[in-house]
Amino acid sequence: MEVERGEFVFLVGASGSGKSTFLRLVLREERPTSGAVFVAGRDLSRISQWKVPHLRRQIGTVFQDFRLLNNKSVFDNVAIALQVIGKPRHHVMTTVPETLEMVGLGGKEKRLPHELSGGEQQRVAIARAFVNRPAILLADEPTGNLDPTTSVGIMRLLDRINRTGTTIVMATHDDEIVDQMRKRVVELVDGQMVRDQARGVYGAER
Amino acid sequence: MRVRFVLSQIGNGLRRNMAMATSVVLVTFISLTFVGAAILLQMQVANMKDDWYDKVEVSIFLCPGDSFAATCAGGEVTEQQVEEIQGVLASEALSDYVEEVYVETQEEAFVAFQEQFGDQDWAQRITVDQMQISLRVKLVDPELYQVVADEVAGRDGVEEVVDQRSILEPLFLILNRTTVMAAGLAALMIITAILLITTTIRLSAMSRQRETSIMRLVGASNLFIQLPFMLEGAIAALLGALLAIGGLWLGVRYIVEDWLAGTVQWVNFVSTSDVWLIAPILIGIGIALAAISSLVTLSRYTKV
Ligand SMILES: Nc1ncnc2c1ncn2[C@@H]1O[C@H](COP(=O)(O)OP(=O)(O)OP(=O)(O)O)[C@@H](O)[C@H]1O
Ligand SMILES: [Mg+2]
Numbered sequence: 001m002e003v004e005r006g007e008f009v010f011l012v013g014a015s016g017s018g019k020s021t022f023l024r025l026v027l028r029e030e031r032p033t034s035g036a037v038f039v040a041g042r043d044l045s046r047i048s049q050w051k052v053p054h055l056r057r058q059i060g061t062v063f064q065d066f067r068l069l070n071n072k073s074v075f076d077n078v079a080i081a082l083q084v085i086g087k088p089r090h091h092v093m094t095t096v097p098e099t100l101e102m103v104g105l106g107g108k109e110k111r112l113p114h115e116l117s118g119g120e121q122q123r124v125a126i127a128r129a130f131v132n133r134p135a136i137l138l139a140d141e142p143t144g145n146l147d148p149t150t151s152v153g154i155m156r157l158l159d160r161i162n163r164t165g166t167t168i169v170m171a172t173h174d175d176e177i178v179d180q181m182r183k184r185v186v187e188l189v190d191g192q193m194v195r196d197q198a199r200g201v202y203g204a205e206r
Numbered sequence: 207m208r209v210r211f212v213l214s215q216i217g218n219g220l221r222r223n224m225a226m227a228t229s230v231v232l233v234t235f236i237s238l239t240f241v242g243a244a245i246l247l248q249m250q251v252a253n254m255k256d257d258w259y260d261k262v263e264v265s266i267f268l269c270p271g272d273s274f275a276a277t278c279a280g281g282e283v284t285e286q287q288v289e290e291i292q293g294v295l296a297s298e299a300l301s302d303y304v305e306e307v308y309v310e311t312q313e314e315a316f317v318a319f320q321e322q323f324g325d326q327d328w329a330q331r332i333t334v335d336q337m338q339i340s341l342r343v344k345l346v347d348p349e350l351y352q353v354v355a356d357e358v359a360g361r362d363g364v365e366e367v368v369d370q371r372s373i374l375e376p377l378f379l380i381l382n383r384t385t386v387m388a389a390g391l392a393a394l395m396i397i398t399a400i401l402l403i404t405t406t407i408r409l410s411a412m413s414r415q416r417e418t419s420i421m422r423l424v425g426a427s428n429l430f431i432q433l434p435f436m437l438e439g440a441i442a443a444l445l446g447a448l449l450a451i452g453g454l455w456l457g458v459r460y461i462v463e464d465w466l467a468g469t470v471q472w473v474n475f476v477s478t479s480d481v482w483l484i485a486p487i488l489i490g491i492g493i494a495l496a497a498i499s500s501l502v503t504l505s506r507y508t509k510v
Contacts, residue, residue: 057424084424
């Protein structure tokens, strides 16, 4: 299958169907036993191990469990994505608040993760994934731990990010969201693609 | 930004593992102190050999008139026997070993004797006739004394062959044994240090696994992730090395220079300048310890 630049794709399928594995392949955390994975035009089997970090800098990632650093403030949690790739200080000082503002967390820079609701924590994670303005954003069940209302807020945010030109691939079990958004849907069963539907819905209408 | 970030990572790591970091510092301190002590002891041995082996000679005492030695049955050594022994020393077989032969006559022996003991009452009664002729042999390599002794001892007219070096030998034996002991302890402590540093880095890496996995996720390079751990180990080992150098310096300054050198004046002791000489070696070993341990651990626990 192919995902175009700037597309928004839902990855659906039963537990164990290979959605997370799909995302791990794109991050080159896993290597395919057969077949090839191309990201931004590059064959992942051909890039050397030490270039993998550069690949990951072009990809933002969001997970169901947020994966924040609990002893670091909201600001630091987002800033780390820029710090580890050696961005200058002034760049960090301006970009991080900007991004936090964009995800709707303006003014909460100094909070610690446990002082935030689940939805807010996921916004921090999205800010961290997006602060480097990656071309691609991968999301693995980002609304899995959130109530429907909060989930809708997160989806609006992802939609806005998508409209800035960022390609988004999102694995999910959330049928309401998939049915509402009417984006491209790819369904996996046992690691095989069984459906690829433009403006699709969660359940297949066979 | 990057340097600051790495530094804060190191600071956090060391603070969180304060007890472990301290034990790494101490164990490298002790192991490097033993390494340094072993090296200093060997320097001392080399010093003493340099000083003394130049001066030591093999003395071949020739029969005086009243000796009971079996080789002296023929009475006082004859002129012919002296020449014969000199011939042996000058022979092809010994030319590689013997540097110089000097005959000390009865008169010369008497002068030397009077110089040494002239102020004693009993020495006044000794006459020139009672002195003994001897051959003083300077060897190319004083350690090969036995070769010369075997050739000469037992010949008619030779009463006794004495190696002055044998007086020093017990001293060198003690110093060498001590060196071996220090080196053995150093080896044990170094093994302990490597195990401890390895464990410390591993614990540190495990306690920061979450952080590490997140850094990897946002595209941190391998080196960037591993550098703080490596530097933590290196800093601890470096501190240990500095402590060891300080300890050795204090020991040499106050025990050797102030006390031993004042008490035993005929020995040229190692000095604090020798400690400075081995300081880079100790620092090098300390860094190497940390580097080896980091490489072993990090390749397993923090890979991309
Ligand atoms: N390295 C691996 N080697 C072999 N099998 C694996 C490996 N990693 C995952 N699997 C298997 O692949 C299957 C797909 O796992 P994956 O986590 O991608 O599912 P998923 O669609 O994300 O499920 P969920 O919706 O529960 O998150 C599972 O059956 C898992 O046991
Ligand atoms: Mg999954």
